[in-house]
Amino acid sequence: MTAALPLLTVEHLTMRFGGLVAVDDVSFAAETGRITAIIGPNGAGKTTLFNCLTGFYAPTSGLMRLVHGGGEFLLERMEGFRIAARAKVARTFQNIRLFRGMSVLENLIVAQHNELMRASGYTLAGLFGLGVYRKAERQAVERARYWLERIGLTARADADAGSLPYGDQRLLEIARAMCTEPKLLCLDEPAAGLNARESADLNALLTFIRDRHGIGVLLIEHDMGVVMSISDRVVVLDYGRKIAEGPPEDVRRDPAVIRAYLGQEEGAA
Ligand SMILES: Nc1ncnc2c1ncn2[C@@H]1O[C@H](COP(=O)(O)OP(=O)(O)O)[C@@H](O)[C@H]1O
Numbered sequence: 227m228t229a230a231l232p233l234l235t236v237e238h239l240t241m242r243f244g245g246l247v248a249v250d251d252v253s254f255a256a257e258t259g260r261i262t263a264i265i266g267p268n269g270a271g272k273t274t275l276f277n278c279l280t281g282f283y284a285p286t287s288g289l290m291r292l293v294h295g296g297g298e299f300l301l302e303r304m305e306g307f308r309i310a311a312r313a314k315v316a317r318t319f320q321n322i323r324l325f326r327g328m329s330v331l332e333n334l335i336v337a338q339h340n341e342l343m344r345a346s347g348y349t350l351a352g353l354f355g356l357g358v359y360r361k362a363e364r365q366a367v368e369r370a371r372y373w374l375e376r377i378g379l380t381a382r383a384d385a386d387a388g389s390l391p392y393g394d395q396r397l398l399e400i401a402r403a404m405c406t407e408p409k410l411l412c413l414d415e416p417a418a419g420l421n422a423r424e425s426a427d428l429n430a431l432l433t434f435i436r437d438r439h440g441i442g443v444l445l446i447e448h449d450m451g452v453v454m455s456i457s458d459r460v461v462v463l464d465y466g467r468k469i470a471e472g473p474p475e476d477v478r479r480d481p482a483v484i485r486a487y488l489g490q491e492e493g494a495a
């Protein structure tokens with residue numbers, strides 16, 4: 227067994243857009259059962275890092291290795307859809323991307339489409355006839371119900387996803403990502419725009435996912451309160467470069483971080 231290998235290892239990752247180096251020689255690791263926060267000022271390269279991890283962009287150079295279940299996946303060599311389906315990386319976006327006009331429940335079922343198609347053997351007969359498909363379909367519904375319960379939206383299952391309050395839409399996006407049973411969950415500023423109560427619900431959901439589902443979470447977050455209270459490790463980016471990494475309490479005291487990111491409000495702490 228290859229113990230001790232982290233879930234995700236990023237080595238010397240670089241992403242250039244013309245003359246701009248959005249991610250500049252970044253290396254870090256993220257573990258299963260941990261929330262790893264990625265922080266940094268606007269334009270630091272956080273979303274670009276996610277876009278590389280999830281196959282939206284092919285990085286200019288560097289390595290992204292995911293290890294789980296006895297398998298190893300070199301993400302920089304994989305197509306985006308394979309990264310989701312095989313390497314089991316799920317993400318949410320900085321802007322909400324739910325399927326509006328579909329119900330809350332439908333959003334969660336559609337997310338499991340790959341799984342359902344695989345169960346059908348990609349044939350019509352499989353889709354309509356065979357027990358294996360029905361079983362997968364039943365499991366898809368069960369999983370959806372499980373996550374609806376977790377985010378407190380069971381009673382709104384049939385509502386239009388677009389009609390939910392903003393905070394609930396954020397939670398639904400995370401539930402949808404979890405329905406794909408990822409090993410690595412990448413969340414791009416999930417707390418942005420949430421009020422204090424919604425933010426507390428989000429924190430509870432994320433710590434539940436970490437503690438009970440044994441996956442790794444990468445969390446891009448602006449709210450330092452959220453970062454300090456739920457993350458196990460913090461990676462700080464500034465102008466594409468990693469300027470600090472460590473436990474939250476160390477990072478918040480790091481002079482380079484205070485200078486780059488925390489600024490006046492935290493400088494006195
Ligand atoms: N597709 C792109 N083409 C050109 N420049 C981009 C592209 N995506 C991001 N950038 C630039 O890369 C830098 C990092 O952006 P981004 O990763 O979105 O930062 P963050 O998420 O930390 O705010 C910014 O200067 C941004 O303008």
Ligand SMILES: [Mg+2]
Nearest residue numbers: 272273274320
């Ligand atoms: Mg961003």
